[in-house]
Amino acid sequence: MKKKTNSFLNELNKLKKNNFLCIINIRFIFISENKKLLIAKIPINKKILNPFGYLHGGVTNSLSETVGCSLSFINIKSEKNYKKFNIFNIEISTNHVHHIKNGILFAKAEILHKGKTIHLVKVKVFNEKKILISFCKMTNLVLYKN
Template structure:
């Protein structure tokens, strides 16, 4: 994938994030390639649980956001909508500050179902959470 195509995709992801949870959580899409999409999210008080650690729900929101956006890479946004129908997460390590990076990689790309593995890692590449997301591709609702 050339740099112009990558930039167009990342700009499109940013556009779809305006006035959404992704903007609230400061999720930024930073890389894309064949079969993957990567985003980052700052770890600060906006995404902490009461003990001052990254909230598992914020990690799941990051995972579902990047996995759903990644499904759009294989769909036509003019005719299709993506809906997450199942997500699971294993939280393996805590994080208090800095950034986390979520990379969604396609496991199965069917006509109507997409299965993604999303690894959330810290700046050093330590695995924070491992998630699995199933999306359904549906005709766009009017």
């Protein structure tokens, strides 16, 4: 099973070519064997700070949405006809509880509900000292491709 989870991580990390994932320099680092938990990290740099020198809240939201949707993707990928489906985030709610200026930011996504068309995901964003920066809940829609 470890070989399969490493394969999923490699596949996710390859998705960041010439798109937004490359800009925020995301790296997927862990997926649980049951595929209910996914962790990624990004380095904090000057390009993702707000004008006051703190991490921009939009980056936290983007990181949360990316990791949460990727977790939904991994969960449908293991199903037979996964190429016939797309994942879309349809609702996201984020509480920013702490500020940060530098270091490494981690996002830990966990599926709370996995239905046929709706996935409910929670994401905790924290720094390398395990201080909670933001908490997010999101709803992902699994849609059949036309």
